[in-house]
Amino acid sequence: MLIGQDTSSEVLERAPVYPLPKAPAWLLGLVNLRGNLVPVFNVKPLLELEDGDAPDKSRLLILGGGDKAVGILIDGLPQLAATSNALPRLPPLPVALRPYVTKAYMRDNTVWLEFDHYGFFEALGGRMAGAD
16 A cells, blocks of 8 residues: 555554454554554454454554544555556455555555545544444
8 A cells, every 4th residue: 555655654563552342343442642542443354354464563554643643553664665657457456445546556566556545544434433
């Protein structure tokens, strides 16, 4: 997944995540980041991806800041990706992801997806509000 260049981000090695009662499996809970409560998501079950790594090897990637900050579990460190080799069409994507991917790129036999994380997590927030 590719996030916008202007998106602030940070990686946390170990941060306690406080679970929320009756939350769906993909919402792990909240983390206290310098006094701000940030929701933490595991997008793998939501996107029907295998959750192969042990949770203790996962890191937390915080995207954005303030009331728009979200945390997601990641398996490795973020890296820069060249976006010069755009694919002519999008590869097959999980249904939940389709509205939030606009372009795809190929680099070293890896497909990178241009991902609207703001829209994606805002929609998830709407799903949570609708579950009340």
